[in-house]
Amino acid sequence: MKLILAVVQDKDSNRLTDALGEENFKTTKLSTTGGFLKEGNTTLMIGCEDKYVDEALEIIRDNCSQREQMVAPISPMGGNADSYIPRPINVEVGGATVFVVPVDSFFQF
Amino acid sequence: MKLILAVVQDKDSNRLTDALGEENFKTTKLSTTGGFLKEGNTTLMIGCEDKYVDEALEIIRDNCSQREQMVAPISPMGGNADSYIPRPINVEVGGATVFVVPVDSFFQF
Amino acid sequence: MKLILAVVQDKDSNRLTDALGEENFKTTKLSTTGGFLKEGNTTLMIGCEDKYVDEALEIIRDNCSQREQMVAPISPMGGNADSYIPRPINVEVGGATVFVVPVDSFFQF
Ligand code: NI
Ligand code: NI
Numbered sequence: 001m002k003l004i005l006a007v008v009q010d011k012d013s014n015r016l017t018d019a020l021g022e023e024n025f026k027t028t029k030l031s032t033t034g035g036f037l038k039e040g041n042t043t044l045m046i047g048c049e050d051k052y053v054d055e056a057l058e059i060i061r062d063n064c065s066q067r068e069q070m071v072a073p074i075s076p077m078g079g080n081a082d083s084y085i086p087r088p089i090n091v092e093v094g095g096a097t098v099f100v101v102p103v104d105s106f107f108q109f
Numbered sequence: 110m111k112l113i114l115a116v117v118q119d120k121d122s123n124r125l126t127d128a129l130g131e132e133n134f135k136t137t138k139l140s141t142t143g144g145f146l147k148e149g150n151t152t153l154m155i156g157c158e159d160k161y162v163d164e165a166l167e168i169i170r171d172n173c174s175q176r177e178q179m180v181a182p183i184s185p186m187g188g189n190a191d192s193y194i195p196r197p198i199n200v201e202v203g204g205a206t207v208f209v210v211p212v213d214s215f216f217q218f
Numbered sequence: 219m220k221l222i223l224a225v226v227q228d229k230d231s232n233r234l235t236d237a238l239g240e241e242n243f244k245t246t247k248l249s250t251t252g253g254f255l256k257e258g259n260t261t262l263m264i265g266c267e268d269k270y271v272d273e274a275l276e277i278i279r280d281n282c283s284q285r286e287q288m289v290a291p292i293s294p295m296g297g298n299a300d301s302y303i304p305r306p307i308n309v310e311v312g313g314a315t316v317f318v319v320p321v322d323s324f325f326q327f
């Protein structure tokens with residue numbers, strides 16, 4: 001038995017929880033802020049048998065990897081619309097920091 | 110030394126914290142949602158010496174076990190009161206998911 | 219690799235996070251209440267290599283140790299101002315409860 005603690009971005013956490021749930025992983029969401037990732041992150045606790053750890057990690061990687069995303073920058077306030085053509089820029093989003101912790105014993109009451 | 114992580118329903122968490130406190134267990138409450146249990150759960154962190162783990166588990170089981178509870182269903186909106194007699198129904202409440210994690214070292218500053 | 223779980227007072231948590239960040243420790247903050255310390259505490263998760271655990275603990279001790287602080291008591295409502303001279307009193311603030319937990323494996327995606 002292992003306890004997987006995954007710190008992910010808020011924007012990825014629902015998709016990740018759904019994807020884990022489809023494979024019958026149970027998750028508990030802890031509200032967290034700052035640090036490992038930029039502001040607005042969530043820590044998921046996932047309890048699973050040793051033999052399923054790799055599958056859980058694969059699901060986390062598939063749903064939360066750091067990646068680039070095109071965003072349209074906000075036009076500068078009061079800028080001259082004729083001379084300013086906003087171009088989408090790449091920003092890095094996502095990312096996951098994952099700790100796999102041993103579990104001595106596990107109970108459900 | 111062990112760290113016990115117990116995910117319990119919100120409605121059971123105060124009673125559990127009190128019961129643990131009466132036996133001198135110190136708890137820290139983490140706000141959590143979803144997953145292991147239905148919505149509205151709480152994760153308690155309980156640090157304790159190895160020899161007290163069984164007592165802590167017993168207190169968790171006594172205060173949080175899954176159980177049936179009679180609830181009066183809400184009358185349907187706009188229903189015909191004469192033809193509808195609400196009966197109390199059984200719902201399952203409570204339940205605890207508990208991980209006992211080894212602790213390498215413990216400090217109080 | 220270790221996961222350090224430090225329960226500290228809210229008032230110390232920003233200073234601690236800054237001090238840890240200056241030494242390149244990454245932290246995630248969990249909102250927590252009650253128990254190990256008086257109301258209003260925060261749990262920090264700090265992942266670090268084994269060889270840096272002592273440095274992290276030293277930073278926690280330096281920034282969160284229990285200590286006395288002089289506070290001016292509030293004058294009693296409706297008290298006779300002439301007969302009541304408030305004196306600063308000592309209260310205990312701070313304190314940290316720290317668990318160092320082994321980590322089987324660690325990933326960043
Ligand atoms: Ni599968
Ligand atoms: Ni006892």
Ligand code: NI
Binds near residue numbers: 241273
């Ligand atoms: Ni240093």
